[in-house]
Amino acid sequence: MAKSPEEExxxxxxxxxxKDSSGLLSPFHFSRRETGDGDVTIKILYxxxxxSDLHNVKNEWGFTMYPVVPGHEIVGTVTKTGKNVxxxxxxxxxxxxxxxxxxxxxxxxxxxxxxxxxxxxxxYNSYSQDGTKTYGGYSDIVVxxxxxxxxxxxxxxxxxxxxxxCAGITVYSxxxxxxxxxxxKHLGVAGLGGLGHVAVKIGKAFGLxxxxxxTSPKKEDEAINRLGADSFLVSSxxxxxxxxxxxxxxxxxxxxxxxxxxxxxxxxxxNGKLITLGLPEKPLELPIFPLVLxxxxxxxxxxxxxxxxxxxxxxxxxxxxxxxxxxxxxGDINMAMExxxxxxxxxxxxxxxxxxxxx
Amino acid sequence: MAKSPEIExxxxxxxxxxRDTSGLLSPFNFSRRAxxxxxxxxxVLFxxxxxSDLHMVKNEWGSSIYPLIPGHEIVGVVTEVGSKVxxxxxxxxxxxxxMVGACHSCxxxxxxxxxxxxxxxxxYxxxYYDGTITYGGYSDTMVxxxHFVVRIPDNxxxxxxxxxxCAGITVYSxxxxxxxxxxxMHVGVVGLGGLGHVAVKFAKAMGVxxxxxxTSPNKKKEALEHLGADSFLVSKxxxxxxxxxxxxxxxxxxxxxxxxxxxxxxxxxxxxxLVMVGAPEKPLELPVFPLLMxxxxxxxxxxxxxxxxxxxxxxxxxHNITSDIEVIPIDYVNTAMERxxxxxxxxxxxxxxxxxxxSSS
Numbered sequence: 001m002a003k004s005p006e007e008e009x010x011x012x013x014x015x016x017x018x019k020d021s022s023g024l025l026s027p028f029h030f031s032r033r034e035t036g037d038g039d040v041t042i043k044i045l046y047x048x049x050x051x052s053d054l055h056n057v058k059n060e061w062g063f064t065m066y067p068v069v070p071g072h073e074i075v076g077t078v079t080k081t082g083k084n085v086x087x088x089x090x091x092x093x094x095x096x097x098x099x100x101x102x103x104x105x106x107x108x109x110x111x112x113x114x115x116x117x118x119x120x121x122x123x124y125n126s127y128s129q130d131g132t133k134t135y136g137g138y139s140d141i142v143v144x145x146x147x148x149x150x151x152x153x154x155x156x157x158x159x160x161x162x163x164x165x166c167a168g169i170t171v172y173s174x175x176x177x178x179x180x181x182x183x184x185k186h187l188g189v190a191g192l193g194g195l196g197h198v199a200v201k202i203g204k205a206f207g208l209x210x211x212x213x214x215t216s217p218k219k220e221d222e223a224i225n226r227l228g229a230d231s232f233l234v235s236s237x238x239x240x241x242x243x244x245x246x247x248x249x250x251x252x253x254x255x256x257x258x259x260x261x262x263x264x265x266x267x268x269x270x271n272g273k274l275i276t277l278g279l280p281e282k283p284l285e286l287p288i289f290p291l292v293l294x295x296x297x298x299x300x301x302x303x304x305x306x307x308x309x310x311x312x313x314x315x316x317x318x319x320x321x322x323x324x325x326x327x328x329x330x331g332d333i334n335m336a337m338e339x340x341x342x343x344x345x346x347x348x349x350x351x352x353x354x355x356x357x358x359x
Numbered sequence: 360m361a362k363s364p365e366i367e368x369x370x371x372x373x374x375x376x377x378r379d380t381s382g383l384l385s386p387f388n389f390s391r392r393a394x395x396x397x398x399x400x401x402x403v404l405f406x407x408x409x410x411s412d413l414h415m416v417k418n419e420w421g422s423s424i425y426p427l428i429p430g431h432e433i434v435g436v437v438t439e440v441g442s443k444v445x446x447x448x449x450x451x452x453x454x455x456x457x458m459v460g461a462c463h464s465c466x467x468x469x470x471x472x473x474x475x476x477x478x479x480x481x482x483y484x485x486x487y488y489d490g491t492i493t494y495g496g497y498s499d500t501m502v503x504x505x506h507f508v509v510r511i512p513d514n515x516x517x518x519x520x521x522x523x524x525c526a527g528i529t530v531y532s533x534x535x536x537x538x539x540x541x542x543x544m545h546v547g548v549v550g551l552g553g554l555g556h557v558a559v560k561f562a563k564a565m566g567v568x569x570x571x572x573x574t575s576p577n578k579k580k581e582a583l584e585h586l587g588a589d590s591f592l593v594s595k596x597x598x599x600x601x602x603x604x605x606x607x608x609x610x611x612x613x614x615x616x617x618x619x620x621x622x623x624x625x626x627x628x629x630x631x632x633l634v635m636v637g638a639p640e641k642p643l644e645l646p647v648f649p650l651l652m653x654x655x656x657x658x659x660x661x662x663x664x665x666x667x668x669x670x671x672x673x674x675x676x677x678h679n680i681t682s683d684i685e686v687i688p689i690d691y692v693n694t695a696m697e698r699x700x701x702x703x704x705x706x707x708x709x710x711x712x713x714x715x716x717x718s719s720s
Contacts, residue, residue, distance in 0.1 A: 061648075108629055116629045116653060118605075177654065262642070270467055270475045276647055286620075286645035291659030292638045295475060295536070298657050300650030 015139025047137035048073030071137030153317035173304035183207030329356035374498025406496035407432025430496030456524035519681035532663035542566030
């Protein structure tokens with residue numbers, strides 16, 4: 001008979017989990033595996049709340065396995081290392097992002113693209129190699145194979161830097177892959193939330209001109225004066241959208257709800273690229289004519305490999321880029337999820353795990 | 360008052376035109392401009408029948424101006440050249456494809472991408488620089504600015520090379536642009552019609568492994584034995600499609616009807632590319648998850664610039680690539696259009712203009 005979450009592993013653990021599709025989280029006792037030879041055990045200090053966490057707790061994608069402990073923007077301190085661990089020692093500040101394992105043998109893994117490995121193991125709601133379920137960072141400790149642990153730069157604040165582990169790499173990877181790094185080119189960022197605001201900062205650091213595209217006119221002041229965007233386009237204003245036709249070299253589309261692609265595609269120049277990063281539950285409508293007539297493309301991207309995630313963290317440390325956050329206590333998680341559903345956060349909630357997670 | 364088509368230009372011309380959205384074509388007297396200093400005038404010998412012609416005669420895209428003479432896969436022999444023409448002389452075998460004008464001053468034109476110029480002028484149904492409407496190749500003569508004329512090498516048969524001027528460049532350009540032309544790659548071709556069959560030939564000549572994806576199992580033998588495809592997938596056969604998941608570097612999708620994208624995205628390897636060259640009028644459903652999970656992309660492409668069109672013709676000549684055609688007399692054209700609606704042609708109709716288009720006067 002399968003063991004209960006509390007008994008299946010030797011190290012006691014405690015966190016908050018959602019038990020059903022209401023998505024409400026509550027205290028949850030479970031356990032973590034013993035620190036293996038290649039493993040690192042981490043005391044969790046902070047964990048960012050990603051919109052994926054919200055999608056998952058409510059089973060919006062249809063594959064949640066309850067109980068689910070979300071959280072894949074984890075920053076903490078190493079407390080134990082296995083005997084073969086080379087990269088880390090006790091006391092190191094580290095991060096864990098969206099994946100905690102992969103096959104290590106396939107073409108994707110060999111190319112440092114573990115995030116595209118067909119056997120990739122997600123930090124939560126996934127099956128480990130030993131057949132047990134993974135639990136995420138809304139918890140006190142996590143045990144991870146050192147390969148999938150990131151060195152967290154000293155000069156990055158651990159709370160404001162936590163969201164980089166998903167939001168950061170999710171925008172950084174496609175910006176590199178699809179060539180959005182030529183200074184002077186014009187990037188559009190659709191959606192000014194957890195992903196969008198980091199995309200603006202990274203885009204500016206790449207030397208790009210950045211336009212934020214949003215349905216909310218009241219985000220304009222922040223976008224320009226605080227985040228450094230060059231301009232702001234209200235997507236529900238037909239006249240403004242028309243005037244901006246054919247002006248963007250690329251668009252990072254971070255919107256996670258179903259939304260029309262046609263207006264965004266029209267903003268692109270010839271050969272323009274629309275990279276979609278949000279994960280709506282239903283398919284989007286894609287008009288083909290404008291793609292054909294303008295040789296434009298729509299591409300996807302899904303976080304990044306470990307090597308690139310480290311590169312992104314170091315890049316952000318070098319350029320002083322972190323997320324804009326609202327720090328919350330673990331007990332406020334359900335309230336935060338409700339506010340997140342209404343996009344009422346500037347721009348990421350981060351749970352102060354170490355100071356507020358008590359049994 | 361605007362002049363009638365017959366008298367608006369000095370040179371008499373004759374062709375077949377559609378008059379209304381029934382799309383039925385019938386004899387039509389009109390006129391062509393005098394050969395300007397940069398123009399090439401040629402006697403039309405053959406013209407391919409492109410599916411776009413069918414869309415346009417029936418006004419399916421909503422942009423048709425009647426009377427409409429279609430035809431943008433035009434080949435023939437030069438009869439006159441303007442005083443400033445450098446590349447062609449009388450007697451040369453030439454062709455004209457999808458466009459006859461562009462602005463020549465924008466970034467796209469500067470980069471040999473006249474096909475993406477915002478002021479690009481289509482070979483038929485568009486307004487030329489002088490304000491008159493352009494008429495296409497279902498006619499006895501063509502006058503075109505030399506910039507938009509390509510040379511047809513001697514070793515290419517004129518009739519079977521006509522379709523290259525649209526179908527050929529439409530598939531050649533994205534194979535190059537999206538990097539699906541490297542030996543050893545695996546590319547799928549969706550739809551085995553005018554575009555699809557040429558895509559198979561070009562891809563094979565580039566050293567690429569080709570799988571044809573089609574709804575029609577009865578096209579399999581031809582695809583493998585005659586066109587040289589390496590394999591054939593019946594898109595409605597779930598088992599076959601499942602077995603081929605994650606095997607293709609790219610797919611050239613030539614289907615212009617509504618069709619599901621999800622199964623095609625599934626056929627792509629990680630970082631694979633789905634390229635649309637068929638243009639369905641209504642939007643298609645794009646499933647986002649599979650695009651993200653494999654960092655895949657979906658792009659479009661629209662024929663090609665003049666430099667690349669000539670490069671494509673020369674590549675075809677080098678590799679002996681032509682279209683598989685059914686030559687028809689002009690008065691069969693309405694029947695041909697009906698058969699084209701049912702995809703009943705292997706794989707392009709070509710009108711024998713030189714021998715069968717005769718003015719009634």
